[in-house]
Amino acid sequence: MWDRELIESAQQKGHNRQDYRIQRIYDEIFVGHTTTGHFKTYEPVKFCEINDIDTGGGWEGKLTIMNLCTREYFQSDSVKILYPYGHDRKEYKNQYIYDIMFNSQLFHNHP
Numbered sequence: 469m470w471d472r473e474l475i476e477s478a479q480q481k482g483h484n485r486q487d488y489r490i491q492r493i494y495d496e497i498f499v500g501h502t503t504t505g506h507f508k509t510y511e512p513v514k515f516c517e518i519n520d521i522d523t524g525g526g527w528e529g530k531l532t533i534m535n536l537c538t539r540e541y542f543q544s545d546s547v548k549i550l551y552p553y554g555h556d557r558k559e560y561k562n563q564y565i566y567d568i569m570f571n572s573q574l575f576h577n578h579p
Contacts, residue, residue, distance in 0.1 A: 472502045475520050479507065482516035490516050498536070505529055512541055 474490065474497070482488040491497075500522035504513050510529040512521045525531030525544065534541040544550065 472506075475499055475502050475515065475518050478515035478518040479513075488516050490518060503527070503529060510543075510546070 478490045481490070494517070496517045496519060498519045498521055500520070502520060503522050503524040504510060504520050505524045505528065507513050507520070510523045512519060512523060512532060512534060514520075521532055521534050521541070523529045523532040523543065525547065528547055530546050531544040532541050
């Protein structure tokens with residue numbers, strides 16, 4: 469079952485503590501469905517061993533893809549730049565998916 473408690477707990481309890489861990493089963497956990505806009509950024513964030521890579525591409529932020537081995541990530545421009553006349557998910561969904569799949573200029577490298 470999904471909830472925001474894992475990433476929020478890591479952010480609160482592990483703030484400025486590199487050695488703190490939320491759990492001991494996995495070396496790292498990657499989550500989404502809680503946009504990093506919640507933490508006032510549209511870049512991927514890491515708290516303790518929990519990585520949030522949902523940067524708000526479905527709404528107001530950016531779409532992010534990440535190489536999990538190198539942590540290099542690529543981001544689209546913000547949704548507001550890509551769709552300056554408003555963002556209705558239903559209206560733009562098909563065009564957005566097409567742009568992402570076939571327009572390589574949408575993504576910018578962040579090593």
